[in-house]
Amino acid sequence: MEKYKKLRDLVSQLEGVQLENAPTVTDSQILYAHDASYLIKVLQGTLSPQEQKEIGFPWSTQMVERSRRSAGATLAAANIALKEGIAGNLAGGTHHAYRNKGSGFCVFNDSAIAARALQREVNPKLKVAVIDLDVHQGNGTASILENDASIFTLSIHGENNFPFTKEVSDLDIGLPDETADQSYLTALHQGLEMLEKRFKPDIMIYLAGADPHEGDRLGKLNISKDGMRQRDECVFQFGLDRHIPIAFSMAGGYGKEIQTTVDVHFQTIQTALQYQQRYR
Template structure:
C-alpha cells in the first residue's frame, strides 16, 4: 500500500495565520514513529514522494485561463482573499504535489485496495477560481486522470469534511460518471452551497450517534443511486471533531474512528478500492488533528489487510 507525503506540503505562512500547516509534518512524524515502533508493519506500506500534477492533468478539472493565472502569480487581491493563502511559487508547487498525491493514491487503491494522500481534499476549488484554502481540486483531477487512462469509469466521492464540497459539486454537476456525496455542517461555510449529487447537511452540535446514522443512510443511498463504482475517493476531514474551531459539529475522536470504519466497511461490502485524503482540521491543538488523521490512516491500513485475509 502506498502513502504519499512530501515536505512540500508544508507551506510557509505569515505568523499567526489560522491554517494549521504544521499538521502535515507532524502527521508524517507520527507515521514514522508508528513504523519504528511496530505499530505499523513496515512491510505493509511504502511512504512515497508524490509527483507534481501536470498541466494536462490539472486541465481535466480546471480552465486554462485559471491555470495560467494562478501559475503566473496574477491572482487579484480578491482572489487572494477568497483563497485565504498569500500567493507564492511554493503555494503552486504544494498544490500540484497535493493533486499528484491523490492521483497516485488512487492508482495505489486500484492495485492494493487502499492508498492515502497525507494532504489533499481541496474540495472548495472551482474550475475557474480558488476558494477556502484550495487552489486545485485534487479529487476531481484524480478521478478524471484515471478515467482518461481508462483505469476507471465511475468514481464515487465521499466527502466527510465538515464543510460542503462546493467546488467538487460545481465541477462535476454535468458529469454523470462522478457521484458526489457530501456530509457536512449545514450552517457552516460555504454559506451559499452548491448542489452535490447527494447532500447531507447536519445541524449544529450534531454528535456521534446522529452523524453515524446519517452517514450510514447516505452511503446506502449512494449504493442505490450510483451502483458499482470503480473507485471511492474519501475526504476524511478531521474538522467534524467537537474541538474544531471551524467545525460546528460535535463528534468525538471515537465517533470519527467509527465514521472511518463505516466508510471502509461500505467499501468492503461492495468490493471497492478506496483512496483517502486528509481534507480539513482546525482544532486549536494540532495534536488533536494529527491524532484524528493518523487514526484514519491506521484504520485504513489495518482494514485493508484484514479485507485481503477475508477474501
C-alpha cells in the first residue's frame, strides 16, 4: 500500500530513528500461533478461492514474503523494546488472522506470533499484554490467545464495525459510532486501569491503528488528530511510568486522503520517539 512507502519516507528523515529491514519469521515461529495445515496452504499456494476472498487479496509469493516480514518486524520490535524501551513496526497489526485462516487483509497474526515467540525464545515467564486500539476488534488475536493466562488481550474498538461477530478478548470495550475525543480517552484510561488491576505485563504489544481518526473512511468514530496524539501519549506514559517496554505496530488506517492516514501514523512514531528517549 502507498501509505507504507510514504510513511517510511517521512520516518527516514527523523533524527534519532534507526530504520532496519524487516526480518522474516520462521515456519516454527509461525506455528506458535497458527495450525500447520493452514501454514502449508499459505506456503504452497493451495488456499481455496473462498479462503483467499476472506483474506481480501489473491495468493502470491510476494504475499507470503510480505506476511512473513510483517510478523518478523513486530517480533524484532519486541526484542528491541526489551532492551531499549520502545520500538516499532512500520506495518503489522494483522489482528484478524486466526489460527487456521486469514481474514480482513491479515495472513499471519503478528501480535500472537511475537507474544508467543518472546515466551518461548526469550523468557518463558514473560507476561505480555496486547493493547489493540485499531478501530476494528482484534478478533483473530482474541481467538488464538483465548484461555492463555500469560497473555492479556485488550481491544477498544467500534462496536458496530467489522468484525460484525466479535470474539471475546480478556477485556473488550466497544464504542458507539461517532465517539469523540473525551469519551474515547476516558474509555482508554479505564481500560488501562483495569489492565493494571488484573494483569501486570512485562511487555506490551500496542496496535496503534490510525482508523479511529475522524478522517477515516471505515472507522465510524470521530477522534481528532490531537485526540489520536493523546491516545498514543496515554499508552506510552502508562508504559513509561511502570517501566514496561512497548513494541508498537501501525495496524489499520484508511483515510479518505492517504496523506491523512500517513500523518496520523507519523504522529504516533514521533510520540513514540519522544517517550523512547525518556526510557534511557
